[in-house]
Each structure stands twice: as C-alpha cells, then as structure tokens.
Amino acid sequence: MAWQYQDLIDEFYWDIERYKKEYYSHDEAINMTFDEFYSESIVDEMEKALIFIVYVELSLQNPRIFSKTKDILIYELESINLEEIESQIKDGQLTQKQFEELSSRKEKALQEIKLMPIDLCNQAR
Numbered sequence: 001m002a003w004q005y006q007d008l009i010d011e012f013y014w015d016i017e018r019y020k021k022e023y024y025s026h027d028e029a030i031n032m033t034f035d036e037f038y039s040e041s042i043v044d045e046m047e048k049a050l051i052f053i054v055y056v057e058l059s060l061q062n063p064r065i066f067s068k069t070k071d072i073l074i075y076e077l078e079s080i081n082l083e084e085i086e087s088q089i090k091d092g093q094l095t096q097k098q099f100e101e102l103s104s105r106k107e108k109a110l111q112e113i114k115l116m117p118i119d120l121c122n123q124a125r
Helices: 005-021 026-037 045-059 067-078 082-087 096-115
Strands: none
Touching: 005 026, 005 045, 005 096, 026 045, 045 067, 045 082, 045 096, 067 096, 082 096
C-alpha cells in the first residue's frame, strides 16, 4: 500500500517524538526513524523523496554534518524525480498543492544542506 503525502510526514514526525519520549537524542531519534522508513527497495518516488526531504530538514537543525553524509544526502535530493512524483497526483497520493510544496521543500533543503558546515569526524554530533 502506498503512503499518502501528509500521512507519511505525520507518521515520520510521530515516530521521532516517540523515540524522544524514550529518552533518545534528537539525532538518534531521526536516524532510527529514517532507518525504519527507508529501504533501498522503495519503488514509490514520492515516498522516497519525502523520507529524504524530512530527514534533511531535521538534520539541518544540527550545527554541522558529517562530510560523507552530506554528499549522500545531496546526491539523493538531486536524484528525486519530480516528473514521476507529479504523475502520482492522478493516483491520489498527493494533490497539486502538495506536489508544489514537496518541490519547494526539496529545493530549500538542497540549498541549505549545500551550505551546511561539515564535520570530518563521523562520531561527532
């Protein structure tokens, strides 16, 4: 079953808050939630895009990002196929307004992560 646009966002944030209530840090909570939601076998382009966009938006709350992680996230954001996602409007997974929001969020996240300072230590938070 394919996720609906807003349902996926809400569930992602809900899981993060659940982990925080279990006394995990912000970083641990977003990473654990990402691991729950993301799989390389995801074929739904909207689902994959939203998972990465929300993950990047939350990661931007940190002062720095590990250099390799930054490269991977930039690659993933640049790889989002907006044309394929736009075709999902007719399937009812998202509306035109939600598509425009997704596109805008993608561009903003991409611009901001490119400017984010890097940390060369993968264990730093």
